[in-house]
Amino acid sequence: MTTSATAVSVPSGEKAGRSGPPRFAKTVKMLPLAPAIGLMLVFLAGPILYCIYAAFTNMALTGTGAANVRFVGLDNFRKAFGSSAFTNSIWLTLVFTLVSAIIGQNTLGLGLSLLMRRSTKLVRNFVGTAVIGAWVLPEVVAAYLLSAFFNDDGTLNVILHKVGLPGQDWLYAAPIIAVSLANIWRGTAFSMLVYSAALSEVPKEIEESAEMDGASGGRRLLWVTLPMISRAIMTNLMLITLQTLSVFGLIYAMTRGGPGTKSQTLPLYMYEQAFSFSQIGYGTAIALVMLAIGAVFSLIYLRGLNSEAA
Amino acid sequence: MIARDRVSKLTANLILLGIGVLFVLPLLWVLFASINRTAGLRVELPTSPTFENFRAVLNTDTTYRPVFNGIVLCGGAALLTMICAVLAAYPLSRFKTKFNRPFLLTVLFCTGLPITAVMVPVYGLFVQLNLIDTLGGTIMFMATASLPFAIWLTKTFMDGVPISLEEAAWVDGAGSMQALYRIVLPLMWPGIAVVLIFTFIGMWGNFFVPFMLLLSPERLPASVSIFTFFGQYGEPNYGQLAAYSLIYTFPVLVLYLLLSRKLGGAFALGGAIKG
Incomplete structure (x- = not known):
């Protein structure tokens, strides 16, 4: 059964095309799609359209924006890009993504x-059980385990003291690094599984023949193995x-974005603005920025899949 | 050559063990703390193991109701996802129309959208539609959020079922829904189980969606109510928190084991994703 789940590629029509029972009209045949489309229109397309609308208004849960909502043009975006808290959260999001996903999960997953x-x-x-165990844990539980681990009285400091290094309250001193490490701990399993699946399809003979030709381990990896799984690497990077x-x-759950705003990534900043400060209009403007970033990555990912599948 | 092989094997094992220990340490904490009455934040073997922490949290307010809510919420949403995904996957997998490719590309595009970002507008929408703090609304949103990925996976699994059997059924006059129910589903139940279980595990751990859309304490699932351990009373009871975490994690652990032992599980998922 597992082998049936293979390539993520968009069928180019012809291949998947078969004719169904002849007595059904085309529209009737496609009718089973209706529930899925309905749900996605109401609960996915709806909010996105609403987001595009609200991002250009002064909508708020309290104050003037609550009584009469009006269009404010690009004010929300101007406010965002002029605010140091916003730029701070953009930077932290970049650091978080770079350290925990692109460097951490990806490299560690591949290495493992x-x-x-x-x-x-x-x-x-x-090792497989431990890494996957960390992945299966619910998000908040993982957050507690790692809060304990990084705490002043936590296990990490006990180990550091044992080897003669000074400990500190990591969640306070280097919160963005602590949450990045936490995300590596929690998310590496995904990359590991993707790469294990990809590597299992690399024929052993190719690597062996490279070894016969005298290629050292590092060279073999760089010139033989990695190019063969380049597609899995791209897919994995995009998804994580x-x-x-x-x-x-x-x-x-680990830091609430603190201390201060030292680990306030974009989603936490959006949450704070929209709900702690009740600025729905401004919050949706930030949501729109996040959606745009996600959409760009998603499109690159699609393009990659498509050109490979063609 | 053989000697070098042995050395490299030994190095690989040692590095792996080191990484494994780093992954295990935080997990050990929750195991030890849950049976330790005076648990702190570091990994330590309890001097006198006790089940008192479990006894303290096993009551309606702390455990039974949130877990029940979680089962209703995630079970309902996962089932809804699965029904819609199977229905949608069938015509996508079986019939050739111009509509398939753009639809699949849209679905794939949606799997990449950050659901976190949609939550603020969803909250606004739910307030306007009077769906805030309702289980039904939350179930429908959670189902929708996992639908794109579920449709994609289900279609991939369904493509693996040969169409010839259905063609025979069609000749015998069976409708397409009958063919789906009697022929395709029985042949692809392991795939269905994989998608269903993964959807459920994802939802069970989801904190943000119920945190935003549900307000009343008596409706909160386990993923959100765990926050009550950090109440107004300062330092939480770590032992009880650990015990509760284990109880809350238990269902997904069982499901995951089922998946990996019986269904090839995560490896299959990795294979489906890696492209």
């Missing part, structure tokens, strides 16, 4: 899946970037 091919079964199972951009619960 490469090492696992050389390790003994016992070690492989132990998109996932990481919208991480909310993990950071909220």
Whole structure:
């Protein structure tokens, strides 16, 4: 059964095309799509359209914007890009995504899946279980476990003291690094699984013949193995970037964006503006920025898939 | 050559073990703290193990109701997702129309959208539609949010079922829904189970959506009510928090084991995603 789940590629019509039972008209045949389309129109397209509308208004839960909503043009966006809190959250989001997804999860996931091919079964199972265990945990539980781990009295400091290094309250001293490490801990399993699946399809003979030709381990990896899984690498990078951009619960439960705004990434800033400060219009403007970033990445991802599938 | 192989194997094992230990340490904390009456924040073996923490949290307000709410919420939403996804996947997988490709591309595009960003407008929409703090509304939104990915996966699994059997059924006069129900679904139930379980696990851990859309304490699922441990009373009881975390995690752990033992599980998902 598992083999049936293969390539994520958009069928180019002809391939998937078969004729159904002849007595059904085309519209009737497509009718089963209706519930899915209905839900997606109301609860996905609806909010996005609403977002585009509200982002250009002064809508608020309290104050003047609550009584009479009016269009304010680009005011919300001007306010955002002029505000240091917004630029701060953009920077933190970049750091968070770069450190935890692109560098952390991706490299560690790839490294783990490469090492696992050389390790003994016992070690492989132990590490696999631990990494996937961290992934299966609910977001908030993972956040608590890592809050405890990084706390002043936590396990990390105990270890650091044992080896003679000074400890500190990591959530206070370096909150964005702490939440990034937490996201690596929680999310690496995804990359590991994607890369394990991809590597399992790389024929051993190719690597062996490269070894016969005298290519060293590092060279073999760089010139033989990695190019063969380049598509999986692109897909994985895109997906984990998109996932990481919208991480909310993990950071909220660990630091609430603090201390101050030192770990306030874009989703937390949006939440604070929209709900703690009741500025729905401004909050949706930030949401629109996030949606735009997500849409750009999603389109690049689609293009990649399409050109590969063609 | 063989000696070098052995060295590289040993190095690989040692590095892996080191990384494994780093991943295990935070997990050990929750295990040890849950049976320790005076649990702190560091990993320590309890001197006198006790189930008192579990006893303290196993009551209606703390555990039973939130877990029940979570089952209703996530179970309902996962079922709704699955029904819509199977229905949608069938014509996409079986019939050739000009509509398929743009629809699938849209679906794939939607899987990339950050649901977090949609939450502020969804909140606004829910207030206007009077859906705030209703289980039904929250279920429908959660189902929609996971629908694009579910449609995609279900269609991929359905493509693996050969069409020849249905063609025979069509000749015998069976309708397409009958063919789906009697022929396709029985053949692809492992795929259905994979999608259903993954959808459920994702929802069970989801904090932000119920946190925004549900307000009354008696409607909150376990993912949100866990916050009550950090109430107004300062330092939370870590032992009880750990015990509760374990109880809350237990259902997804069982489902995950089921998935990986019986269905090839995460590896199948990795295979479906890697492209």
